[in-house]
Amino acid sequence: MIHLKNLTKTFGKENAVKNITFDLSQGKCVALLGPNGAGKTTTLKMIAGLMHPSSGQVELSSGGGDDIRKYIGYLPQHPQFHNWMTGKEFLQYVARLSRISKLESIKLAEELVERVGIADAKNRKISSYSGGMKQRLGIAQAMIHKPSVLLLDEPVSALDPIGRRDVLNLMEELKQEATLLYSTHILSDAEEASDEILLMHKGEIVESGSLQDVKERHQVDKVTLRLEGNVQPFKEKLETLPFVTHTDVQKQKIHVYVQNVTEARDVLLELVTKEQWPLLFFEVGQTTLEDLFMEVVNEHAMDDHL
Amino acid sequence: MNMQWMTIYKKECLESARNYKWVWVPLVFILFCIMDPLTTYYLPQILESTGGLPEGAVFDIPTPPAANVFMMSISQINTLGVLVITLITMGTIAGERKSGVAELILVKPVSYTAYVTAKWAAHVTLVLLSIFVGLIASWYYVQLLFGDVSFMYALITAAFYSLYIILVISISLFMNTWTKIPGVVLFLTISIILVLNLITSIFSHLLEWSPTTITSHLPALLRSGEVGQDLWMAALITILLIISLLFGAIQTLKRREIV
Numbered sequence: 001m002i003h004l005k006n007l008t009k010t011f012g013k014e015n016a017v018k019n020i021t022f023d024l025s026q027g028k029c030v031a032l033l034g035p036n037g038a039g040k041t042t043t044l045k046m047i048a049g050l051m052h053p054s055s056g057q058v059e060l061s062s063g064g065g066d067d068i069r070k071y072i073g074y075l076p077q078h079p080q081f082h083n084w085m086t087g088k089e090f091l092q093y094v095a096r097l098s099r100i101s102k103l104e105s106i107k108l109a110e111e112l113v114e115r116v117g118i119a120d121a122k123n124r125k126i127s128s129y130s131g132g133m134k135q136r137l138g139i140a141q142a143m144i145h146k147p148s149v150l151l152l153d154e155p156v157s158a159l160d161p162i163g164r165r166d167v168l169n170l171m172e173e174l175k176q177e178a179t180l181l182y183s184t185h186i187l188s189d190a191e192e193a194s195d196e197i198l199l200m201h202k203g204e205i206v207e208s209g210s211l212q213d214v215k216e217r218h219q220v221d222k223v224t225l226r227l228e229g230n231v232q233p234f235k236e237k238l239e240t241l242p243f244v245t246h247t248d249v250q251k252q253k254i255h256v257y258v259q260n261v262t263e264a265r266d267v268l269l270e271l272v273t274k275e276q277w278p279l280l281f282f283e284v285g286q287t288t289l290e291d292l293f294m295e296v297v298n299e300h301a302m303d304d305h306l
Numbered sequence: 307m308n309m310q311w312m313t314i315y316k317k318e319c320l321e322s323a324r325n326y327k328w329v330w331v332p333l334v335f336i337l338f339c340i341m342d343p344l345t346t347y348y349l350p351q352i353l354e355s356t357g358g359l360p361e362g363a364v365f366d367i368p369t370p371p372a373a374n375v376f377m378m379s380i381s382q383i384n385t386l387g388v389l390v391i392t393l394i395t396m397g398t399i400a401g402e403r404k405s406g407v408a409e410l411i412l413v414k415p416v417s418y419t420a421y422v423t424a425k426w427a428a429h430v431t432l433v434l435l436s437i438f439v440g441l442i443a444s445w446y447y448v449q450l451l452f453g454d455v456s457f458m459y460a461l462i463t464a465a466f467y468s469l470y471i472i473l474v475i476s477i478s479l480f481m482n483t484w485t486k487i488p489g490v491v492l493f494l495t496i497s498i499i500l501v502l503n504l505i506t507s508i509f510s511h512l513l514e515w516s517p518t519t520i521t522s523h524l525p526a527l528l529r530s531g532e533v534g535q536d537l538w539m540a541a542l543i544t545i546l547l548i549i550s551l552l553f554g555a556i557q558t559l560k561r562r563e564i565v
Contacts, residue, residue, distance in 0.1 A: 048413050050564045069415040080406035082317075084324045096313040097414045141410060 001026045001179055002047065002149055006056035009042050009203075016042040018203040019056070024149070029175045031190035032183040034200035035297055040183035041077060043200070044151045047181070048074040060149075070098075073147035073178070077154045079138030083127035087118055087137050090126060091144060098145035105144075112140040117166060132163040139170065143178070150174060152182035156189055168193055187290050201297055211289075218292040220245070221261035223268060225254045226281035234277060241267065252280070257287075311420040318398075318428030331394065331432055335440030338386050342378035343447040346370065372452040373528045376460060379444035380467055383437060384521060388499060391471065392478050395429050396491040399482035403564060412564050422556045426479050433475060434468050459531040463524050466537065469544045470520045474499065476551040483558040515539040517547060 002024040009017040017039040024030060032040045045051040047058050049069055060068050081090050088109050095105030113122040116136040121129060129137065135158060142150055155171065156164045171193050174180060184190055190197055190211075197214060199207040207214055227234055235247055235254055243264050248255040258264035265284050272279050287295075322328055345352070349367060399422070402408040412421070445460045477498055481491045499518075506516040513519070514536055523537040 050409060050413060052563055067415045069413060072413065074410075074413045076406065076409050078406065079410060081410070082321070082407055084321060093313065093317055094410070094414060097310055097411065097416050099309060099415065138410075145414065 001061055003059045003061065004043075004047070004056070005059065007043070007046060007053050007058065008055045009039075009046060009051065010054045015203050017046070017053075020200075020203075020205050021056075022198060022205060022208065024179055024181055026148075026179055027175070028196055029171070029180040029194045030182075030196045030198060031194035032181060032198050032200060033185070033187070033190045033293070034183075035185055037202075038185075038200040039203040040185075040200055041153055042203075044074070044153050044181070044183060047149075048072055048151055050074075070145070071148045073142035073145065073150045075135075075138045075142040075150075075152045075155060078158075079134055079141075081126045081134065081137065083125065085126055086123050087126055087129070087133075088113060088122040090137065091140055094141045095144045100145065108144055112144060116140045116170065132159050135159060135163065135167070139167065143174065146177070148178055150178045150180050150182075152180065154184060155182050157184060157186060164189075187293055191289055199293070207292070214292070215289060218287065218295070220257050220287045220291075221259070221264070222285055222287050222291075223256045223258060223261075223264055224281070224283040224285065225256065225268070225272075225277075225279065226252050227254065228252070228278035228280060237271075238268075243267075255291075310417055311424045314416075314420060314424035315428050318425055319431070322428070322432055327394065327432060331390070332436040332439045334390055335383070335387060335436040336443045337440075338382040339379040339440035339444035340447050342382060343375050343444055343451060346375055346378070347447075347451040369452065372448050372455045373525060375452050376441075376444060376448045376455055376463075376528060377525050379441060380463075380521065380524060383440070383467075383471075387437070387471075388474055389496070391433050391474055392492050392495045394432075395475055395478040396482070396495070397488035398425050398429065398479065399559070400486050400488045400491050404486040404488070408564050418556050418560050422479065422483070422559060423552060426475065426552060429475050429479075430472055433471060437468065437471060438464060455528065456531065459528050462531060462533070463528045466520055466527065466533070466541060467524060469541050469548075470517055473517050473544050473548055473551075476548045476555075480551040480555045480558070483555045483562065515543045517544040520544065 004020060004022050004024075007017055007020050008015065020039075020043065032043065034040050042051065046053050049058075049072075058068070060066075060071060082093075085093065091109035091112055092105045095108050096102065100108065109122075113119045116139055118129075118133050118136050118140075121133055126134070126137065135155070139152070139155065142152070152171075156167050159167060168189065171180060171182070180194075182193075194211060196210050197208065198205050199214075207218075209217070225234075231249055231252060231254055235249055238244055238247055238254065238256055241264075243259045245257045245259060247257070256264070256268070261284060269282070271277070272282070397404075399408070402411070412418075441460065441464045445455060445457060448455055474495070478491060478495045481494045481498075484494070485491060502516065503518045506513050506518045510519075517540060519540050520537065523534060523540065527533060527537065
């Protein structure tokens with residue numbers, strides 16, 4: 001569908017996006033994940049044609065030299081509209097700009113305000129819309145010309161829980177109609193809606209693949225203990241055990257990453273009983289995507305310091 | 307292309323209607339245009355009522371010829387009017403890019419040519435209409451208070467002057483594609499017009515057909531109705547400049563990053 005080849009964007013001396021290459025295949029829903037400043041927005045803007053890459057290119061497999069914008073719907077992070085128009089007028093305007101006939105654009109606008117849930121406000125000036133309503137109008141305008149690729153920049157980050165739910169449901173529906181690429185810095189949103197993730201950090205793609213694959217690849221067994229008092233001495237003791245790879249302290253919690261989970265459980269429980277540790281909580285589990293996220297970010301942050 | 311062009315043109319006109327530009331811009335130009343005819347005519351009365359003259363002083367203020375008074379209206383447009391024109395056009399593209407609306411508009415398959423020329427045409431419509439209304443008002447008062455000026459000649463004069471005004475709009479539009487800050491557009495546009503005037507007056511023997519010479523041909527045109535060769539050439543040069551500015555604006559916008 002869309003191929004990015006060695007895409008790079010430089011602002012002055014800063015590399016916002018460094019040499020990224022990936023394919024976006026038809027009908028997939030891909031989450032572009034990463035902390036703030038990872039280069040997600042820049043990447044999306046380059047695909048949408050709003051920014052020109054410093055090097056590399058964006059190719060669309062279906063359009064031979066055609067205007068790529070026909071096939072792309074784009075929702076910016078903070079969509080801005082002509083505030084003097086009503087929601088319906090704006091949708092009609094955008095539809096007409098996408099070469100849709102007058103009758104059809106009236107019909108589409110009506111349909112879409114209904115679909116994104118702003119039908120009550122369709123005849124009100126956009127200047128009176130709340131943030132959530134603007135976001136919904138933004139999604140409606142992005143899909144009005146039935147694009148085959150939808151680029152959504154942080155579609156749910158600014159929404160309240162209800163709005164977030166609605167938009168995620170809408171995205172679930174949209175998956176049937178178009179290829180979705182959306183950016184987010186919230187892991188649960190990525191876990192919920194996407195088939196694939198692309199994890200970006202400092203302008204590079206550090207991890208990609210289907211959600212399941214990525215999880216499996218980075219899944220590590222982990223035992224979590226919560227203890228009373230100072231956890232430092234226990235942490236040090238734990239690190240001396242042979243099956244422990246490393247530990248991580250989070251307030252009263254110690255995350256212990258282990259190689260052999262059965263052995264670890266038995267040994268640790270025994271140790272706790274024998275030495276009478278002030279145990280509050282004990283859990284055997286596996287690392288989540290969030291741990292992966294933190295790990296990747298930290299790992300690379302570490303590289304920067306060296 | 308055609309459909310998009312009309313869509314943008316209509317949107318611009320609707321926007322001007324919603325912020326009442328169709329009302330206040332013509333009113334402002336009427337004000338500029340009738341100010342001089344009225345104050346010139348009533349000057350003796352004004353002086354008398356303000357009591358500015360020492361007792362016994364006799365001032366004989368000659369009544370200027372009608373054509374000269376009409377030209378005063380045009381020179382008002384040339385200063386204050388040009389400023390107003392630049393003020394209303396300075397944000398048309400720059401403002402949309404600054405606020406971020408341009409991101410939504412230009413990510414759709416919109417032709418840059420349609421985007422630029424439709425906006426240009428919408429502003430040309432508004433401004434020319436306002437200037438014509440203003441000049442007709444001026445003509446009416448000149449006719450009433452000073453004597454005969456051929457309406458036909460006044461129209462031809464206004465038509466040639468319009469070319470210069472369209473050039474001003476085109477300069478502003480061109481500058482709109484160079485910066486996102488409307489204030490900078492205003493500054494650059496006014497500076498260019500001033501520099502153009504300055505250069506033309508310094509090198510007047512070399513630049514006989516400069517667009518700013520149009521205004522200097524107008525008094526003769528108004529009296530005789532005859533379009534001299536120099537005026538034709540200046541008009542031609544102006545039209546060519548307008549076309550190149552529009553072309554330049556389209557090309558610049560194409561190369562620009564929208565955000």
